[in-house]
Amino acid sequence: MSDNRDFAALIGEDLSRAEAMKDGIPEVVGMLRIKSANQTLVEAQQRPDPNPLWLSLWYEGEVCCLFADSNLGKSIYAVQIGESVAKTKRVLYFDFELSDKQFQLRYTDEQGHLYHFPDKFYRVEINKENLDVDNFEESIISNIEAAALQSGAEVLIIDNLTWICSNSEKGDVAGRFMMKLTALKKKHNFSVLIVAHPPKRDMTRPITQNDLAGSKKLFNFFDSCFAIGQSARDNALRYIKQIKVRHGEFEYHSDNVIICQIEKNGAFLQLTPIGFATEREHLKEQSEKDKDALKQQAIEMRANGMSVKEISVALGVPDKTLYRWFKESKE
Secondary structure, eight states: OTTTTOOHHHHHHHHHHHHOOTTTTTSSSSSSSOOHHHHHEEEEEOOOOOEEETTTTTTTTOEEEEOTTTTTTTHHHHHHHHHTTTTTTTEEEEEEOOOHHHHHTTTOTTOOBBBOOOOTTEOOOGGGGGOOOOTHHHHHHHHHHHHHHTTTOEEEEEEHHHSSTTTTTHHHHHHHHHHHHHHHHHHHTOOEEEEOOOOOOOOTTTGGGGGGGHHHHHHHGOOOEEEEOOOSSSSSSSEEEEESSSOOOOOOTSEEEEEEEEEEEETTEEEEEEEEOGGGGGGGOOHHHHHHHHHHHHHHHTTTTOOOOHHHHHHHHHHHHHHHHHHHHHO
């Protein structure tokens, strides 16, 4: 057998033999589907690799999360992303935040001129006349699916999670909701961006997954995740940080966040990138009281059985610092 024969072809031959033999292994067991690792590789290779939808933050076929505190521009950024994607793909932007008038004013210049969005960008709002209060979360998932299929949309932006899942801060409830949304994504190969609103965060600490409400249950459902933070150096500045990546590069980490400012370009309100920086440059400086409180919190978490790595992620404190604190606490 020649060494330079195509690897996929060789695997294909093995698959053919495996298919003939079957080995008595079922292909489907209830909700589960069984494939050999080789079969998985060959079948996946036949499909195109996902392309980035927005920088390296969100890729085709992903369920992605964008989260930020109030008034930091997360809805502005979500629309900005949708507007860009809609130049080539049909986008449904589910706006559960603004009224149509508020949306219009946001995208009108000082002379009263309206911004012209790409024709493939559609805004969706709640039809209050048909509001199903008793079965809201079940109905909204069904309606999102129907709206996407009937409009032929490939990309869905949902703004925001708190509005459509009223108990999103409760991990179990939000987890079940995300499970249904993820099932839709897999069924129809949608690309989904979910905007979320976390509890108010401590600006002395780096942004982590723990700043997302219901994070322990929610975070696993997202393929990718990024956040917008406010600069402690200048209230007019924002920074964008990658929190989770499954495809592509982990590019905009704590040592390379994107620095932005909110401004209008004509009638289009957007976050304009102005450079890159480390996150620590834009965090609030900790007082001695802040440091002592953080140290005490870390020691209590350690006493409750958490690992150093878990504490580091939760508090945004380097491992070396934690080890020093724990050593000092025993002296």
